[in-house]
Amino acid sequence: MYEVTFPAQSNRASWQFVGLITDLDDNPIDISSCKLVFAVRKRNNQGDWLTASTDNGKLTVIDLGKFRWFFTEGEMQNLCAGQYDTGMTLTNDDGTQTVQLLVGPLPIVDGVVQ
Numbered sequence: 001m002y003e004v005t006f007p008a009q010s011n012r013a014s015w016q017f018v019g020l021i022t023d024l025d026d027n028p029i030d031i032s033s034c035k036l037v038f039a040v041r042k043r044n045n046q047g048d049w050l051t052a053s054t055d056n057g058k059l060t061v062i063d064l065g066k067f068r069w070f071f072t073e074g075e076m077q078n079l080c081a082g083q084y085d086t087g088m089t090l091t092n093d094d095g096t097q098t099v100q101l102l103v104g105p106l107p108i109v110d111g112v113v114q
Helices: none
Strands: 015-020 035-042 050-053 059-063 066-071 082-091 098-109
Touching: 035 059, 050 066
Parallel strands: none
Antiparallel strands: 015 066, 035 050, 035 082, 059 066, 082 098
């Protein structure tokens, strides 16, 4: 598991992130049949504020080991300025094993523009 600190994101702009999953030798891993879920949650709150997954189409596998999530400006506008927690899991193709890929903070700033 990796602890990631994301750069600040605006709540008045879309957010796209591209990541790469590799083995210990830095070779990309085939994740094409895996389930991936990334969630953003307000600190000390119940429930996810934003969720991107391979099931809902907000998170897609774009190449060997490479994935992308995308949140629209409208989705980001639902986040008030502040600190959020994030997490991402990967479940293998037969659903027998889930690993926590990352956790970490996400600062959201008020983008001012209406």
